[in-house]
Amino acid sequence: MKKINNNELNKNNLGETLTVHGWVNRIRNIGEIIFVDLRDRSGLVQIVFDKEHAKDKFKLASSLKNEYCIEVSGEVRLRSEKNENLTSGEIEIIASDLVILNECEVMPFNIYEDNELSEGVGLKYRYLMLRREKLKNIIMTKHQIMRSTREYLDNHGFIEIETPILCKSTPEGARDYVVPSRIQKGSFYALPQSPQIFKQLLMVGGIEKYYQIARCFRDEDLRADRQPEFTQIDIEMSFADEYAVWDMVEGMMKKIVKDVKGIDLPDFPRLKYVDVMNDYGTDKPDTRFEMKLKDLTEIVAQTEFSLYKDAIDNNGFVKCIVLENKANELSRKDLDNLTQDVKNYGAKSLTYFKYEYDEFAGGVSKNLEIDILNKIKDYLNLNNNDLVFIVADKYKTVSASLSYLRLKLAKKFNLIDQDKLNFLWVTDFPMFEYSETEGRYMAAHHPFTMPNDVKLLSEPEKCYARAYDIVVNGYELASGSVRIHDAKIQSEVFKRLGISEEEAKNKFGFFIEAFKYGAPPHAGIAPGLDRLTMILCGTDDVKDVIAFPKIQNASDLMTESPSKISDKQLTELGLKIVGENDE
Numbered sequence: 001m002k003k004i005n006n007n008e009l010n011k012n013n014l015g016e017t018l019t020v021h022g023w024v025n026r027i028r029n030i031g032e033i034i035f036v037d038l039r040d041r042s043g044l045v046q047i048v049f050d051k052e053h054a055k056d057k058f059k060l061a062s063s064l065k066n067e068y069c070i071e072v073s074g075e076v077r078l079r080s081e082k083n084e085n086l087t088s089g090e091i092e093i094i095a096s097d098l099v100i101l102n103e104c105e106v107m108p109f110n111i112y113e114d115n116e117l118s119e120g121v122g123l124k125y126r127y128l129m130l131r132r133e134k135l136k137n138i139i140m141t142k143h144q145i146m147r148s149t150r151e152y153l154d155n156h157g158f159i160e161i162e163t164p165i166l167c168k169s170t171p172e173g174a175r176d177y178v179v180p181s182r183i184q185k186g187s188f189y190a191l192p193q194s195p196q197i198f199k200q201l202l203m204v205g206g207i208e209k210y211y212q213i214a215r216c217f218r219d220e221d222l223r224a225d226r227q228p229e230f231t232q233i234d235i236e237m238s239f240a241d242e243y244a245v246w247d248m249v250e251g252m253m254k255k256i257v258k259d260v261k262g263i264d265l266p267d268f269p270r271l272k273y274v275d276v277m278n279d280y281g282t283d284k285p286d287t288r289f290e291m292k293l294k295d296l297t298e299i300v301a302q303t304e305f306s307l308y309k310d311a312i313d314n315n316g317f318v319k320c321i322v323l324e325n326k327a328n329e330l331s332r333k334d335l336d337n338l339t340q341d342v343k344n345y346g347a348k349s350l351t352y353f354k355y356e357y358d359e360f361a362g363g364v365s366k367n368l369e370i371d372i373l374n375k376i377k378d379y380l381n382l383n384n385n386d387l388v389f390i391v392a393d394k395y396k397t398v399s400a401s402l403s404y405l406r407l408k409l410a411k412k413f414n415l416i417d418q419d420k421l422n423f424l425w426v427t428d429f430p431m432f433e434y435s436e437t438e439g440r441y442m443a444a445h446h447p448f449t450m451p452n453d454v455k456l457l458s459e460p461e462k463c464y465a466r467a468y469d470i471v472v473n474g475y476e477l478a479s480g481s482v483r484i485h486d487a488k489i490q491s492e493v494f495k496r497l498g499i500s501e502e503e504a505k506n507k508f509g510f511f512i513e514a515f516k517y518g519a520p521p522h523a524g525i526a527p528g529l530d531r532l533t534m535i536l537c538g539t540d541d542v543k544d545v546i547a548f549p550k551i552q553n554a555s556d557l558m559t560e561s562p563s564k565i566s567d568k569q570l571t572e573l574g575l576k577i578v579g580e581n582d583e
Contacts, residue, residue: 007042009088013076020045020093021101023131024068025112034061038072041136046079046092047072057098067104067111067131073097123557126548138545141260142533146213148259149233152252158209158235163198165191165215170507175219177228185574191217194526196446197511199236200483203522204514208238213529219554225475225531225542228554233532235480236524242466242482245523246270246425249470249478253423253527260536263421268470270425281319281403283429286474287422289415293319293402296390299375305367307349311392319398321406322380323387326413327354330387335363341408342391342401350401351390355382364390407474418538423472428452431463432496440498447493449481454489457496470527472535480525487515 004020022040029035034049049061053074064070074095083089108124109117111131122129129135150160169176169190176190192198195214202210214234220226237244246268254265269287276285279292296318300308308318323330330338339350353365353373360373368376380388391401410416431451432441441460443449445467456463466482484490490512494504504512533545543549550556570576 003040005042006038006040006045007087009045009076009091009093011078011090013091014078015076017073017075017096018093019071019073019097020047021071022069023104024064024066024070027064027066029062034058034064036061036064036072038070043088044086045088046083047074047095048092049095049098053094053096054098055096057095060098060100061095064100065104067107068100069102069104071099071101119551120557123543123549123551126558130547135544138533138537138539139547141537142529142545144260145256145529145533145536148256149211149213149252152255153209153211153235156209156248158211159207160212161202161207161210162212163192163195163202163214167192167198168507170197177217177219180573180575182572193218194232195234196448197508199234199524200448200522201511201514203236203238203483203485204517204519206238208520210234210236214526222550222552222554224540225534227530227542227546228550230542230546231529232526233478233529234524234526236522238520238522240521240523242427242468242523245480245525246468249480249525249527250423250425253470256532257421257536261421265421265423268423268425270427272428273426273430274428276426277399281399281401281406282474283426283469284471284474284476285403285424286407286410286416287424288417288420288473289410291321291323291406291410291415293321293399293406294380295319296376296379299379300368300372303368303372305364307351308392311348311394314394316392316394317398318390318392319402320376320380320388320390321402321409322382323389323409323413324383325385327356327385327387329413338389338405338408342405345401345404346397347391347393347401349391350405351392353388353390355386355388356384358384421472421535423470423477426469426471427467429465429467429469431456431465432460434461441496443493443497445479445481447497447499448483448490450484450489451493454492457492460496466523468525470525472532475531475535477531477535478525478527480523482521482523485515485519485521487512490515 004018006020006022020038022038024036025039025044026037027034032050036047036049037044038047049058051058054061072093072095074093074097076091076093079090079092107128109121111128114132114134130139166179166189169178169188174193176193179189179191181187181189194216195212199210212234214232215229216232217229219228222228235249237248250268257263257265273283276283279285281293297312300318301312303309311318335352342350351364353363354361355377365373382388389405391398430444431449433444435442445465449465449467451457452464452466468480469476470478484493491504530542530545534540534542537545539545548556548558555562
């Protein structure tokens with residue numbers, strides 16, 4: 001039988017006898033007549049049971065309860081009063097037949113109210129949560145994003161190809177989920193953190209334009225915007241540089257946002273990594289509001305104030321942000337809490353002063369020389385009632401502290417326009433980052449990224465990667481890069497990363513060999529589907545956009561996974577659990 005969706009019904013169906021299916025959303029029994037709001041995925045339609053038309057089914061209708069799953073047949077007629085809130089609000093169905101497809105026990109929570117539930121209840125009964133309008137709409141939006149993505153990429157000559165889920169374990173920054181081999185005992189597959197290697201090999205294979213709505217897995221600590229399994233829109237292009245990727249993917253994002261939100265996005269600004277770090281203290285800035293970081297290092301260089309003097313003497317920086325026209329809206333307790341917050345980012349202290357009644361007041365104003373304060377005022381173009389926050393420390397510490405503080409204050413004082421979608425490109429990332437714990441340089445992006453100048457590989461601190469990110473409203477939405485396609489350059493990068501020839505051959509031998517057979521220049525990117533859905537739906541919790549998500553410890557409350565396996569399975573896999581009773 002062909003199901004009719006409730007939102008398809010209107011006055012064009014008047015006089016027709018139809019059969020509809022769904023769940024009882026609401027019942028109003030007024031004795032001789034029973035009104036039922038029938039809900040399916042598409043919406044509601046009003047069903048009317050009366051004794052004249054329902055006959056022997058009227059008694060059955062009297063037994064209906066909320067969330068019973070039913071089938072109703074009847075004639076479509078005009079409603080006496082139109083319901084403007086429903087697409088089917090002009091009509092109702094006069095029921096002549098009723099089949100109860102399934103009854104419903106007392107629900108563990110009220111699905112009709114959009115109230116917050118404990119995580120334990122909401123995720124244990126996730127299938128019931130999906131009946132809630134808000135969650136259902138988010139899942140539908142995610143589907144729409146995928147549909148728009150496929151339409152765009154198909155129309156631009158891309159081929160959708162699946163890549164393996166059972167892969168070789170390779171280092172990509174996070175821990176792998178591993179799968180033991182039953183046949184080759186002691187050996188393990190890894191679930192892919194991304195299809196990175198395979199999509200590059202597809203370019204070697206002459207595919208030229210590839211995409212995949214790819215499932216990825218990372219065994220990392222969870223946050224509000226991370227899950228152990230997630231989905232990305234994986235894209236790779238041959239004979240393409242970064243500009244080709246930017247144009248292609250920017251067009252895709254514009255189509256998605258237009259299809260989903262009805263918004264025409266402007267062209268995305270392109271900002272260099274060094275500039276966003278200097279201006280915002282982070283490589284994923286929220287540009288919906290100003291409050292940029294300002295460098296005071298030169299202005300305060302001659303001060304005798306020890307906190308600033310010591311920082312500068314140790315090659316540090318003194319930077320600030322200005323909270324405009326809010327000098328008296330933070331209490332002493334608020335300021336103390338903010339100070340503790342930046343200390344959590346490694347800063348020695350948070351200093352501040354107010355500018356009010358054309359004078360400097362409070363905080364560090366009593367420690368700084370008046371000529372320096374006046375220079376700061378002129379440089380920052382301060383107005384009365386402005387509040388200046390200053391951090392003095394190493395560059396990374398200053399950046400992280402003020403970036404956090406900038407967002408904290410913007411949220412507290414509602415400075416962010418929640419209706420804005422500010423997309424931008426961040427480009428020219430460092431090729432390498434020095435790890436104090438490892439005592440060597442590490443790949444800032446991944447080891448397959450093309451350097452901006454091969455000659456600079458011998459000077460890693462000066463070498464930049466042809467890498468790029470899409471950032472939206474403070475979220476990193478996508479990462480990509482121009483790839484290395486020359487085996488000699490790839491070997492040189494491995495060498496610079498401290499990966500020996502033997503280790504490289506063991507982990508990536510098949511990959512490096514592929515570059516010896518006419519590998520084309522290629523580039524790619526991978527926007528996060530879950531994160532894009534979060535942004536377009538206005539939620540800050542990734543669990544809201546995944547049908548069956550995991551909780552903070554990566555477990556599934558509904559299926560109670562992960563779970564133990566039997567001793568027989570362990571034996572088949574050649575595994576033994578050690579330290580099972582250890583605390």
